[in-house]
Each structure stands twice: as C-alpha cells, then as structure tokens.
Amino acid sequence: MELALINELRKLNRAIALIVGLGLLGMASFVVxxxxxxxxxxxxxxxxEIAGYxxxxxxxxxxxxxxxxxxxxxxxxxxxxxxxTSRALFDIFSMxxxxxxxxxxxxxxxxxxxxxxxNGSRANTPLATPLAWxxxxxxAGWVWxxxxxxxxxxxxxxxxxxxxxxxTEPFIGAFAEQDTLK
Amino acid sequence: MITxxxxxxxxxxxxxxxxxxxxxxLGFGVDQFFSNFPLSRALGNxxxxxxxxxxxxxxxxxxxxxxxxxxxxxxxxxxAALDRWVSWMPGxxxxxxxxxxxxxxATSGSSVATAATVATVAMPQAEKLGYDPKLFSxxxxxxxxxxxxxxxxxxxIVYGFLTQSSIPQLFLAGLIPGLTLAFAFLMVTAxxxxxxxxxxxxxxxxxxxxxxxxxxxxxxxxxxxxxxVGSIYRxxxxxxxxxxxxxxxxxxxxxxxxxxxxAMMRESLLGTMKVTSMIMLIIIGASFxxxxxxxxxxxxxxxxxMEGLGLGPLGFIMVVVVLYIVLGFFIETLSLMVVTIxxxxxxxxxxxxxxxxxxxxxxxxxxxALITPPVGLNLYVVQGARKSGNLNEVMLGVIPYAAVxxxxxxxxxAVPDIALWLPNALR
Numbered sequence: 001m002e003l004a005l006i007n008e009l010r011k012l013n014r015a016i017a018l019i020v021g022l023g024l025l026g027m028a029s030f031v032v033x034x035x036x037x038x039x040x041x042x043x044x045x046x047x048x049e050i051a052g053y054x055x056x057x058x059x060x061x062x063x064x065x066x067x068x069x070x071x072x073x074x075x076x077x078x079x080x081x082x083x084x085t086s087r088a089l090f091d092i093f094s095m096x097x098x099x100x101x102x103x104x105x106x107x108x109x110x111x112x113x114x115x116x117x118x119n120g121s122r123a124n125t126p127l128a129t130p131l132a133w134x135x136x137x138x139x140a141g142w143v144w145x146x147x148x149x150x151x152x153x154x155x156x157x158x159x160x161x162x163x164x165x166x167x168t169e170p171f172i173g174a175f176a177e178q179d180t181l182k
Numbered sequence: 183m184i185t186x187x188x189x190x191x192x193x194x195x196x197x198x199x200x201x202x203x204x205x206x207x208l209g210f211g212v213d214q215f216f217s218n219f220p221l222s223r224a225l226g227n228x229x230x231x232x233x234x235x236x237x238x239x240x241x242x243x244x245x246x247x248x249x250x251x252x253x254x255x256x257x258x259x260x261x262a263a264l265d266r267w268v269s270w271m272p273g274x275x276x277x278x279x280x281x282x283x284x285x286x287x288a289t290s291g292s293s294v295a296t297a298a299t300v301a302t303v304a305m306p307q308a309e310k311l312g313y314d315p316k317l318f319s320x321x322x323x324x325x326x327x328x329x330x331x332x333x334x335x336x337x338x339i340v341y342g343f344l345t346q347s348s349i350p351q352l353f354l355a356g357l358i359p360g361l362t363l364a365f366a367f368l369m370v371t372a373x374x375x376x377x378x379x380x381x382x383x384x385x386x387x388x389x390x391x392x393x394x395x396x397x398x399x400x401x402x403x404x405x406x407x408x409x410x411v412g413s414i415y416r417x418x419x420x421x422x423x424x425x426x427x428x429x430x431x432x433x434x435x436x437x438x439x440x441x442x443x444x445a446m447m448r449e450s451l452l453g454t455m456k457v458t459s460m461i462m463l464i465i466i467g468a469s470f471x472x473x474x475x476x477x478x479x480x481x482x483x484x485x486x487x488m489e490g491l492g493l494g495p496l497g498f499i500m501v502v503v504v505l506y507i508v509l510g511f512f513i514e515t516l517s518l519m520v521v522t523i524x525x526x527x528x529x530x531x532x533x534x535x536x537x538x539x540x541x542x543x544x545x546x547x548x549x550x551a552l553i554t555p556p557v558g559l560n561l562y563v564v565q566g567a568r569k570s571g572n573l574n575e576v577m578l579g580v581i582p583y584a585a586v587x588x589x590x591x592x593x594x595x596a597v598p599d600i601a602l603w604l605p606n607a608l609r
Contacts (some may be wrong), residue, residue, distance in 0.1 A: 014452065021451030024242055031426035035419065048236040051422060056234035058242060059466070062459035071456040072200040072463055073517055079198040094199045101206045108225035135230065142229070 002155035006171045009148060010068045017065035020058055027054045046127040053134040060141025063102075064148035068171070072098075088165035091172040092156050099149040106139075106146040113139045183216050183483055184525065187475070191521060201517040202460075205467030212474040221474045232469035233462060236422055237343055241336050242458040243425030249450035250432040251286070251403075254441025257299040260285060260403055263396035266388045268368070273375035273382035275313065276321045277368055279304050283325025284332065284364040285403055297326025297560045314381040315571050320579020321371060323560040325364075327549040327587075330515065332360035333411055334428070337519060337545060339421060340461070344468055344523045347537045349421050350414050354605040355538050356545065357411075359590060362600070363546075366586045374582060402438070406431040415608065464520050472524040484529050495533040499595055502526060503547065507588075510551030518548050539594070542601040546591045553580045 027050070034047045066072055079090040115121065116131040123129045156168040187208055194204040213221040251257055261282045268277040282300050300322050308318045330337040333353035342349040375382035410428045413419040419427065436442045493501065505526075509518055522544075530540050552560045555577050565573045594600055 017452055017455040018448060021455050024246065024454065025429070025451065027239065028243055028246070028426040028429045031423055032430045035423055035427065048420075048422075051236040051239045052234040055236065055239040055242075056230065058239070058455070058458060059233040059462035062455045063463060065452075066456050066459035066463070069456050071460045072202060073460055073514065074198045074200050075195045075513060075517070076198060077196055077512055090198050094197070094203075097199055097207070098203045101203050101210075104210075104222075105206070105225065105229060108222065109229055110226065111223075112226040112230050134234075138230065138234075 002158045003167065003171075005151065005155055006068070009151060010171075013065040013068050013148065017062055020061045023054065024058055027051060046125065049123065049125050049127055049129065053129070053138075056134065056138045057141065060138050060145065063141070063145040067098075067145070067148060067152065070171075070173075084166045084169070087173060088156075088160065088168050091168060092153070092160055092165070095149070095153040095156055095172050099146070099153045102142070102149045103146045106142040109139050109142050183212070183475075183478065183480065184487055186215070187212065187525065195513065195517075195521075200463070201521065202463030202467040205464065205471045205521065209467070209471040209474040212471070212478050216478040217474065221477055224473065225470060228470045228473055229466055232466050235343070237339065237349065237420075238462070238465070240334075240339055240422045240425040241461055242454050243422070243429050244334055244336055244339075245457050246450060246454040247425065247428045247432045248286070249453045250429070250436050250447075252299045253446045253450050253453075254436035254439065256399075256403070256432075256435055256439060256441065257282070257286060258303050259399040259439065261300065261303045263399040265386065266393045266396040267400075269386035269388075271368070271372045271375075272379065272385060273317075273371040274384055274386050275304070275307060275311065276318055276371050276375070276382055279318065279321040280325040280364065280367045280371065283322060284328050284361075285407075286329065297323055297329075297563045300326065301564045311384070316575045316579035317371070317374065317381045318579070319564045319571075319576045320581070320583060321367070323553050323564045323576055324580050324583030324587075325367060326560050326563070327552045328360055328364055328367075330549060331356050331363065331542075331545050333357060334414075334421065334425065335545070336461070337516060337548070338541060340465060340516065341519060341523065341541045341544065343465070344472065344520065345527050345537055345541070347541065350417075351538050351605045352541050353411065353414060353421070354608060355542050355601040358604055359542055359546065359594065359601055363586065363590055366590070367583055370582050370586055402435045406435065461516065464517060468520040468524060475524050476528075480525075481528060485532060488529060488532065495535065496595075498533050499530070499535070499543075502530065503543075503591060503595075506544070506547035507550065507554075510548065511554050513551065515548045515552050518551050519544060536598065536602060538605060539598050539601050543591060543594045546587055546594065550584055550587045550591075553584055 030044070031047055031051065034044050037043050074094065079087055082090070113132065113135045116135050121131045123131055152172060156172050159165060159167050190208055190211060191204065194207060195201065199207070209225075210222060261278060264281045264285070265275060265278040268281045269275050271277050279300055282303075283297065286299060301319070304318075304322060308315065329335070333356050335353070335356060338352040338356055339349055341347070342352050371382070406428065409431060410424045413427065414421055414424045433442065488498065491498070491501075506518070506522075509522070513521070527537070527540065531537060555561060555573075561573060561576050561580070565571075565576050
C-alpha cells in the first residue's frame, strides 16, 4: 500500500513540476519579449518584479517534486558504510527531521500571508501588485511540500513497523545523483 | 557560537540529513541558544524575501539552457567538432575532452551536467581508440569542474546573492582564471603525453576541409556564449535577462539541429525543476542561517576569534585554503560554498580581502572538492558513464589536474589581479 501511495505521489508531483516548468519557460519568453520591446522603446514594465514572484512559486512548488525524486542533496559519508537496515534507519530519521522542519517553515509562512490579506498590502513597486495574489499560492506550495514530506515519512514508518524497512530505499534512500545522470 | 555552529554543522551533515534542512536546524539552534529575541518569527519573511528574487530566476534559466543543449544532442556535435580542432596535440582526444567540458561549462553553468555529457559522448571513443583510461577519464572529471568558474556560473550567482556582491563583477573576475585553468589543463595533458606517449592515444590530424566543416557545429555555441556574457558585461542586460535570452538561443540552436521534441523538452523541464528546487532549499536555508548568525552577534564574536588566532591576513587565508581542501574531501561543491559563506566570508572581509576576489578563490577551492575522493561527484559521474574499470583509475587520472587547481589557488593569493584586473579595467 505504501509503495502504491508513493507511486501516485510521484506521478502527481511530476505533473505539477511539468506545469511549473512550462510556467518557467513562459517567464523566459516574457523576459525575452520585454527585451525585444525595449529596442523599440516600449516595455511591458515590471518584468523584474514578476520574475521574482515566478521564482518564489517555482521554489515552493518544486520542493515536493525534488523530494520524491530524491533530489535534495545529502552527504553520504557514514550511512553508505552501514548495512541495509541501518541505512533505512538513517533515511527514516532524516525524513522525520525534514518533515518537522518543513512543517515549521509552512507554519511560519502563514503570518506573512495573513498580514498581506488583512492589510490588503501591495508591493512597493510601479505595478503595486496585491501581495496576497502571489503569497497565497506561494504559501500553498510550502503547505504542499509539508504535506508530501509527512506522507512520505508515514509511508516509510509504515513499512518499518511491518519489518520491511529496506523497501524504503527507492523513495527515501538511494542517492539519486548516479541514476539521474545516466 | 562559532564552535557550536561548526560542530553542529558537521554532525548533522554526517548523519545524512539533507543539507538545506541542516541549515534551517542550525538557524533554529542559534535562535534558541544564542539570541535574546525570537528570531524564528522572521522565518516566514526570510523564506519569502530570499525566494522571490528576480536575480535567482537566472539559476533555473541557466540550468534549462544546459539541459536543452545536452538533451538535444548539441553536446555530441560539439565534441566531434572540437576533436577536429584540438586533437593534433600530444594526447589526442584527451584535449577534446577538456575543450568540450570548457565550452559547455561556459554555456550551462553546471559542473556535473558538463561531466556527464562529455563522459557519455567520449567514453565509447576511448575504448575504441585504445586510450589509457586513467588520464582519459581524469580529464573529463577535471574539465567538468570548469563549469562553475567560467561565466555564466550558477555558483557565482549564488555567491553574489548571499554576499550581496555584484554578479557581473564576479562573472568578469571568473573569466581569466577560468580560461587560464582550461589552458593549463591542455598544457598539462600535452606535457604528460609528450613524456609518456602510451598514456594518450595517437595524435589526430584532420584535413583542413573537415576542420572548416566542423565550425558549423562550433560557431552557434560560441555565438550563444558571446551573446550571454557580452550582454551582461556591456550592461545591456541583467544576468536574469541574459539567461532568458540564453534559453531562447539554446532552443533556436537545438531546433536548427533538429533535436527538439516533446519528450526532450519534458525531460529538460523536469530536470531543471529538480536541480532548481534542490539549490533553492539550500539557498533559503543559508539565508535564514545568515540572518540568525548576524542577528545573534556573529560579527563581534568573529573579531574576537580572529584576534585570538593571532594570524596575519596571509596566515589566515592559508588556514582557509586548508580548511576548504579538507572539507572538500567530504562535502560537495554547492553545499560546501553555501554552508561556509555565512561563517567564512565575514572573517575574510574583516581581514581586508576583496569580496569578489575571494569568490573566485572559493570557486577554485570548491572545484577541487568536485574531484577529491571520497565525496567527489564528478568522479562518480564519469565512472557511471564508463561501465567498466574501477573508480580508482578516475581518481588517479585527476591528480595532475587537481595539482593545477591548487597552483591556481596559490597564484590567486599571490597575484589577486588575475581575478581583479578585468573587472577593474572595465569598471
């Protein structure tokens, strides 16, 4: 069951990452178009600002995808020199800590959004973007990342409880660098 | 505080907690034990302000640019073309390895991607033509490290962002040391192969007509590089804008060579998302740690710490060099840079060194980290592409190149103008 869950989460986050990636490509085209317009003394205006918002969204919504693809860098110094079971324990321990930190981040991000919504704050820029518009989706990305971390951790603990700790390797263990580069 | 943070850093990294998460944990620790007011309240703001940055979006753009060039087969063509141009020197095809790695580092900004690309293309050739596997694979692993030195470099963008120094200045400063290193790699290869010809393969001399034809594959990449770097230097575009133009240019080149399809675009975008998210978790964590450290009074403590050491500026920088070499055995490039910036850079600046100069010195030192075992990512990448032989051969093969890098580090300390002349001349 746990492995099936991980599979579904992977598919889902792949789709999200692809959508965000296409957004990134869109942002690049927007920047190029703006440069072209400047040559004829016109401009969309506010490209810098929009690029900043795009980057915030790319980072928050890409985190869970990197997690499920084992993309977040870890230093494999002691872990790789132990046997399969202790390796799984290292991985589960590290996932528990990670989930706790990410949940904390998500919680601490809320006051930022709350303030933007309550005060109706606008960016101090020519576009005067209402910050809630960009901060709500940004915050949602961090909540999503926290949720995914917790689900992955629970799946791993579930397997551990049933004596199948070594089966956690493919989704919280193996350092992905080698296989992604083939 | 410095001692606790450094010890905590090493301990948490050693138990394989993700690097980005370790930085947040240390930030929480500083807040808990060393600060009089609750710094974690600012966490949300820090996460927002450090990720909503128009400068940082240059990172995914440059990653995407590299992914497009590699996945559309442009890299393969470049390798074949450079073979025509540089393999006449003693060492033959080994020079093509270094030259290809240099060119791709100039466009893609990622060392690992560069090494992976060249290794995949080059390795089958090595076996066919009977090269010594040690030097051949060592040249790829070492050449791949130039990716973070020659602009546009993602690592320099990260350094500039975290130390609030000028990215165009850093790019200018990296150009001469980067090209010098590439040239020194070629020279070392030629010298080794002139002394021991059995290590390299035959010199490969091609008729001029073939060399001329190969230019079709080389020139577009050179133009792209010129476009990106030139527009930043001339002040026509910010690094972000230049990166966006680079993506467009890479797509045009890939289209012209017929390498663009949906599957390739999908993989490029997904690869970009994965790398970007990994980098961003570390950057956001480092920004938070930076903030807690300086709020808790790191500056004062550092001054006292250094007076206690009683080293002059030169003695101090030597300690830093040794520190990076030792840490480089265990920690990977970007992580090594980011985890040390909050602690080391303020100390270096307090000694009166230039922030741009130190950025370049740091890059040389962390480049070495990429090829020093036991944790040297490029070694594994090249080994992964070889499919035969063992890792020790790659490790032996990189020794001459690692020596060249160390030489470059000392040269930068002795003659800071190697890095600073160009940015000062064009200011």
